[in-house]
Amino acid sequence: MKNIIIVGGGAGGLELATELGQKLGKSQKAKITLVDRNPSHLWKPLLHEIATGVLDDNIDEVNYLAQGKRNNFSFHQGSLLGIDKENKQITVSEVKNAQGDVIFPEEKLTYDVLVMAIGSQCNDFGTPGVKENCIFLDDHIQAKHFRHNILTRLFRFSSGIDCPQTNTINIAIVGGGATGVELASELFSMADKLSDYGFAKINGKMLNVTLVEATDRILPVLPEKLSASIHQKLEEMGVKVLTKTMVTKADESGFYPKEGDKIAADMMIWAAGVKAPDFLRDIGGLENSRSNQLVVKPTLQTTRDDSIFAIGDCASCAKPEGGFTPPTAQAAHQMAKLAAKNIISYLNDASMGQFKYKDKGTIISLAHTAQGTVSTVGKSSMIVKGAPAHMIYRMLYRMHQSALYGLIKTFRLIMASRVIRSVRPTLKLD
Ligand SMILES: Cc1cc2nc3c(=O)[nH]c(=O)nc-3n(C[C@H](O)[C@H](O)[C@H](O)COP(=O)(O)OP(=O)(O)OC[C@H]3O[C@@H](n4cnc5c(N)ncnc54)[C@H](O)[C@@H]3O)c2cc1C
Known part of the structure; x- marks a missing residue:
């Protein structure tokens, strides 16, 4: 029986494991194994709502073992450490519990087909001080950390333990893309809702939120008119939007732009740019893009090894009309659909389809x-x-x-x- 291993159970990888489990796992035509560093999945576009408490992560989380049992795939917890292309093996790290005891040892898994679907992370572009002082929204653990952090600040403020001189909490978000914009607006809604639960001193007016964007407008993927209208809406809510502001440094007290005054902040969030994880660079001798992604052919096979596919944010897939498929959940969903078909064709020596991103x-x-x-x-x-x-x-x-x-x-x-x-x-x- 052929072994198909999918590394990364996110927007793309979990859909693919589910579909291949139903199509090949059930009839025992192949053994499908999903590998993820976490025991459960939460759809990434929900993270800003988890961070601001609008959604309860316990409700929307999908447990990999349960999903695998229902859909005929196995789950192996651990982080990918390396790929040995010659022997068609991957190394998966050991896993420890909260007390530091090893619960799963490091292991080598053998594959006939490997799919890389490990997503992306925020890109700090090497800006000094960002890694040490900023919160990122790359996974649900970080989103929960953000929620605990802001709730603690708001509760301490409300109970009089912390009384900033200005009577406001300064929050600065770098990155005027969807994540930064949505997070900035949800923060006000969060503070207003807290006052409904008896925290009379808390409301949106006590938040001083600054959204910082290096280019000349927020949301460059939207038409100019719409991005201007959202800019205006944010300002009406109370968000200070700074465009054409390039952050060159951060420390524990705020951001330093290339020009203009320091942006003082009690909480700093970095939501600018995405890149594939650094360890993908040169992994297994595969070809990388400048942002560490694995370069794939239109069939979604990596350029240097036909038995290794890549989908979602970690894949660099050129569009026939020029440019590259964007790192979005939409694209990961479409890639998972084609990868399922192409993997079945690959195993049957049949011809494969070509990926064409449809922007919805x-x-x-x-x-x-x-x-x-x-x-x-x-x-x-x-x-x-x-x-x-x-x-x-x-x-x-x-x-x-x-x-x-x-x-x-x-x-x-x-x-x-x-x-x-x-x-x-x-x-x-x-
Ligand atoms: C706050 C936020 C809002 C967004 N909003 C939207 C939106 O509205 N619309 C949209 O289309 N897109 C949105 N996106 C982008 C979208 O979430 C991603 O493009 C999408 O999740 C990519 O899917 P993926 O399968 O490639 O990776 P992911 O969904 O990120 O999944 C990657 C998986 O790999 C696992 N993994 C990572 N490293 C390893 C390792 N070394 N070993 C084992 N497992 C590993 C992770 O645990 C994770 O489960 C948003 C992103 C964020 C952060």
């Missing part, structure tokens, strides 16, 4: 309102706002859930989440 548009959520563009294939894009935009914003997540659970269970999950929402606090308070 971008939706930005500003604390319970959403705005964005929706592209219809072959036609020009249109701007949507309000309830329809919010519905489309959630639809991408529903598509992910439906790839994992099927349509009927996804519908039941939507219903269940409505019931849960009616009895739970509107904000995760711990």
Whole structure:
């Protein structure tokens, strides 16, 4: 029986493991193994909502062992340490529990087909002081850390333990992309909701949020008009938006731009740029892009080894019309679909399909309102706002859930989440 190993159970990898488990694992045509450093999955575009307590991560988390049991794939916990192309083996790290005891030893796993789906992380571009002083939103552990950190600050402020001279908490976010914009707006909603739970002193007015962007406008993926309208909305909420501001250094008290005054901050978040993890550089002698991604052919096979595929943020896939497939959940979902077909063809010596990214548009959520563009294939894009935009914003997540659970269970999950929402606090308070 052929061994297919998928490393990374994120937006792309978990969908692929589920589909291959159903198509090949069930009939024992292949053994599918998913490897991830964490025991469970949380869809990354939800992270800013986890960070601000709007979503409860316990509800949306997917346990890999349970998903594997339902869909005929095995799960192996550990971090990828290396690839031995000649012997078709990967090395997966040992795993320790919170007390430091080893629960799974380091192991070598043998593959016939390997799929790399380990995603990306924020890129600090080597800016001094950023790694040491900033919070990143790369996974749900960091998102939870952010939530605990901001709740602690707000509670201490409310109970009079901390009384900053200015009566405000300074939060600076670097990166005017979707993550930075959505996080900035959710922070105000979070503070306002806390006052509903009896923290009378807390409200959005006590937050001094600065959003810093190096280029001349926020959200460059959106049309200029829409990005200007969101810029204005953020300012109405109270966010100070600084464009054309290049951060050159950070320390524990704030950011230092190339020009202009220091941006003082009690909390600093870095949400600018993405790159694939550094350890991918030269891994197994595979070809890398400048941002460490694995370069793939249109079939999603890596350029130097046909038995190794790469999908999602860690894959550098050129578009036929020029440029590269963007690192988005949309792209990871589309790549997972084609990779499933191509892997089956590869195992059967059949011809494979070519990846063609279909951009379905971008939706930005500003604390319970959403705005964005929706592209219809072959036609020009249109701007949507309000309830329809919010519905489309959630639809991408529903598509992910439906790839994992099927349509009927996804519908039941939507219903269940409505019931849960009616009895739970509107904000995760711990
Ligand atoms: C806050 C935020 C908001 C976003 N919003 C949107 C949005 O609205 N729309 C959109 O299309 N995209 C959005 N994105 C981008 C989107 O989340 C990513 O493009 C998408 O998750 C990429 O999928 P992936 O499968 O490549 O990687 P991921 O989903 O990141 O999954 C990677 C997996 O690999 C695992 N892993 C990493 N390293 C190792 C290792 N060494 N060994 C083993 N396992 C490892 C991780 O634990 C993880 O499970 C957002 C991202 C963020 C951070």
